[in-house]
Amino acid sequence: MATGESSAARNRQWLLARRPSGMVSEADFELAERPVPEIGPGEVLGRVRWLSFEPAMRGWMDDRESYVAPVELGEPMRAPGLAEVVASNDPAYAPGDVVFGMMSWSEYVSGGWSARTAGRGYRRVPTDVPREMLLGPLGSTGLTAYVGMLDVGRPEPGDTVVVSGAAGATGSVAAQIARIKGCRVVGIAGGAAKCRWLLEEARIDEAIDYKSSDVGRRLRETCPDGVDVYFENVGGSTLEAVLDNLALGARIALCGLISGYNDAEAQPGPRNLFQLIVRRASIQGLLLWDFLDRVPEAFADLRRWVTAGEIAYRVDVQEGFENIPCTFLRLFTGANEGKQLLRL
Amino acid sequence: MATGESSAARNRQWLLARRPSGMVSEADFELAERPVPEIGPGEVLGRVRWLSFEPAMRGWMDDRESYVAPVELGEPMRAPGLAEVVASNDPAYAPGDVVFGMMSWSEYVSGGWSARTAGRGYRRVPTDVPREMLLGPLGSTGLTAYVGMLDVGRPEPGDTVVVSGAAGATGSVAAQIARIKGCRVVGIAGGAAKCRWLLEEARIDEAIDYKSSDVGRRLRETCPDGVDVYFENVGGSTLEAVLDNLALGARIALCGLISGYNDAEAQPGPRNLFQLIVRRASIQGLLLWDFLDRVPEAFADLRRWVTAGEIAYRVDVQEGFENIPCTFLRLFTGANEGKQLLRL
Numbered sequence: 001m002a003t004g005e006s007s008a009a010r011n012r013q014w015l016l017a018r019r020p021s022g023m024v025s026e027a028d029f030e031l032a033e034r035p036v037p038e039i040g041p042g043e044v045l046g047r048v049r050w051l052s053f054e055p056a057m058r059g060w061m062d063d064r065e066s067y068v069a070p071v072e073l074g075e076p077m078r079a080p081g082l083a084e085v086v087a088s089n090d091p092a093y094a095p096g097d098v099v100f101g102m103m104s105w106s107e108y109v110s111g112g113w114s115a116r117t118a119g120r121g122y123r124r125v126p127t128d129v130p131r132e133m134l135l136g137p138l139g140s141t142g143l144t145a146y147v148g149m150l151d152v153g154r155p156e157p158g159d160t161v162v163v164s165g166a167a168g169a170t171g172s173v174a175a176q177i178a179r180i181k182g183c184r185v186v187g188i189a190g191g192a193a194k195c196r197w198l199l200e201e202a203r204i205d206e207a208i209d210y211k212s213s214d215v216g217r218r219l220r221e222t223c224p225d226g227v228d229v230y231f232e233n234v235g236g237s238t239l240e241a242v243l244d245n246l247a248l249g250a251r252i253a254l255c256g257l258i259s260g261y262n263d264a265e266a267q268p269g270p271r272n273l274f275q276l277i278v279r280r281a282s283i284q285g286l287l288l289w290d291f292l293d294r295v296p297e298a299f300a301d302l303r304r305w306v307t308a309g310e311i312a313y314r315v316d317v318q319e320g321f322e323n324i325p326c327t328f329l330r331l332f333t334g335a336n337e338g339k340q341l342l343r344l
Numbered sequence: 345m346a347t348g349e350s351s352a353a354r355n356r357q358w359l360l361a362r363r364p365s366g367m368v369s370e371a372d373f374e375l376a377e378r379p380v381p382e383i384g385p386g387e388v389l390g391r392v393r394w395l396s397f398e399p400a401m402r403g404w405m406d407d408r409e410s411y412v413a414p415v416e417l418g419e420p421m422r423a424p425g426l427a428e429v430v431a432s433n434d435p436a437y438a439p440g441d442v443v444f445g446m447m448s449w450s451e452y453v454s455g456g457w458s459a460r461t462a463g464r465g466y467r468r469v470p471t472d473v474p475r476e477m478l479l480g481p482l483g484s485t486g487l488t489a490y491v492g493m494l495d496v497g498r499p500e501p502g503d504t505v506v507v508s509g510a511a512g513a514t515g516s517v518a519a520q521i522a523r524i525k526g527c528r529v530v531g532i533a534g535g536a537a538k539c540r541w542l543l544e545e546a547r548i549d550e551a552i553d554y555k556s557s558d559v560g561r562r563l564r565e566t567c568p569d570g571v572d573v574y575f576e577n578v579g580g581s582t583l584e585a586v587l588d589n590l591a592l593g594a595r596i597a598l599c600g601l602i603s604g605y606n607d608a609e610a611q612p613g614p615r616n617l618f619q620l621i622v623r624r625a626s627i628q629g630l631l632l633w634d635f636l637d638r639v640p641e642a643f644a645d646l647r648r649w650v651t652a653g654e655i656a657y658r659v660d661v662q663e664g665f666e667n668i669p670c671t672f673l674r675l676f677t678g679a680n681e682g683k684q685l686l687r688l
Contacts, residue, residue, distance in 0.1 A: 268612030276629030283627045285620030
């Protein structure tokens with residue numbers, strides 16, 4: 001094996017030890033050591049170099065039907081990330097290649113990767129792009145922001161666009177794309193620092209701090225003609241406030257509902273869905289998977305915008321395999337400042 | 345005046361006496377007598393012959409922003425209906441013409457009708473179509489069902505289509521249009537009689553009686569591959585049950601949310617909006633006004649289907665000006681059997 005890995009080496013993993021009730025905690029995970037997998041014909045072995053964390057991963061820990069199968073108890077948690085090929089029985093992958101895809105909370109991943117590339121599998125990534133950029137604005141959150149804003153939200157120049165979770169990995173890219181497309185952009189985020197970043201670095205028009213202000217009142221002030229496009233990451237009372245301020249024909253791109261992800265009991269939805277009739281508005285749920293044909297163009301546009309400084313981004317890079325669970329938890333306490341990554 | 349009306353005649357009206365808190369009651373209305381209006385240049389006087397009642401009218405009684413201005417206290421309530429022209433200073437209308445449009449709970453209506461025809465005004469109706477058909481499946485509820493099902497729901501042959509309020513004026517037409525278009529149709533309605541009518545007369549595939557069965561369980565049984573199109577009239581727990589049973593890419597045409605119309609306090613929305621992401625589904629609010637260019641084709645299709653017996657319909661015709669308020673209330677007790685009309 002080119003990089004000198006030995007099959008006698010150990011593969012440390014963080015397993016799902018129990019299904020959380022309510023807020024996730026470190027005790028929901030358990031450390032295990034297993035042998036580094038032997039690879040069979042057509043299979044590839046990769047060493048996990050980076051992991052990326054998203055709030056939606058919280059849902060994978062629950063035993064209920066969702067857009068992916070839940071993680072089984074006793075199996076390693078999953079996370080998107082980058083791996084470096086260390087051994088390959090597949091001519092499509094050579095040692096040293098770096099691939100992006102769904103990893104696990106492990107030091108090594110293996111399998112028949114070519115069989116997966118058609119759908120949601122591993123794709124080789126360029127070596128001349130910084131890793132933080134690849135996993136940040138050019139990663140799945142950035143790509144989701146791109147298709148969610150442009151293909152689902154469909155803003156026109158001059159539209160008023162509101163983004164919740166606007167300082168987050170997805171929301172910040174969505175908000176800046178709307179700005180690039182000539183829209184008036186209002187971001188909703190928690191705390192003065194995030195709002196300052198939105199105004200000064202992301203250069204959107206207005207920032208609403210939901211922790212210190214009445215979101216409904218601030219929406220009425222900042223969107224007097226109503227909200228044409230709403231990029232929704234949060235749900236709860238924020239969604240309700242925006243529904244009361246829609247413009248005629250408004251489009252809501254429903255990307256996430258993070259405010260409810262740690263609830264043991266599902267919380268009630270908005271009381272004012274009737275506003276969808278009053279405003280002849282729509283809500284469309286979205287996942288990146290349905291837009292895979294758009295990824296090459298999205299990747300190229302985002303790379304150009306980020307390189308030109310038109311899209312600002314922040315990554316919060318933690319270090320070390322042992323810190324995987326506590327890094328994941330940062331998403332739910334708001335401790336992360338930018339896209340949450342971890343380098344192994 | 346051709347029909348012998350005298351300007352000394354009295355015009356009885358039912359006024360909105362107070363804004364209901366919660367369930368509407370007869371005491372919310374008050375009888376008044378006013379002179380029959382004198383008409384000025386370009387104006388027309390019509391005698392109201394038929395009124396038509398819809399659950400959404402309940403919302404017009406509340407003093408809050410909606411898709412139409414609220415009825416003012418002390419002003420007559422509104423309702424769509426038919427009037428016969430009795431005097432006209434507008435060459436576009438002759439005595440004896442029958443027009444469809446937004447009437448009031450009055451014996452006479454007057455005004456500059458030509459100015460209103462462009463938008464939501466009065467249109468002359470054919471004399472060779474039964475009045476009950478004109479105000480039933482060919483009226484605004486039938487036309488709404490047509491555009492809501494075909495333009496918003498967009499069912500494909502073989503799709504599983506669910507309709508709530510399926511025995512109602514709008515739902516019953518929506519369900520039968522889906523059947524005509526080759527879909528498997530499941531209707532949700534309250535009570536054995538309505539369900540029997542759906543199966544035997546409307547000839548849809550399944551009927552779920554929400555009063556006597558677990559809607560969620562029955563949806564899982566009758567829609568094992570999920571719901572492709574949902575035509576929503578009801579909201580509340582019914583919406584929640586359908587959201588849990590959506591097929592990938594499902595479309596929800598949001599026509600009404602009648603379950604909440606009489607609530608003094610707005611009720612919470614569905615707890616499972618996340619299913620819109622899981623299923624990449626959409627909710628689109630709709631009003632007929634946005635589809636006025638579709639009305640001629642819709643009217644022609646519906647007339648052909650009704651005449652050929654492909655669309656069954658029921659009208660519940662009450663009689664007499666004095667019975668207007670109690671007739672309106674029938675909508676909220678489920679007493680009406682079919683489209684609620686009243687002949688003056």
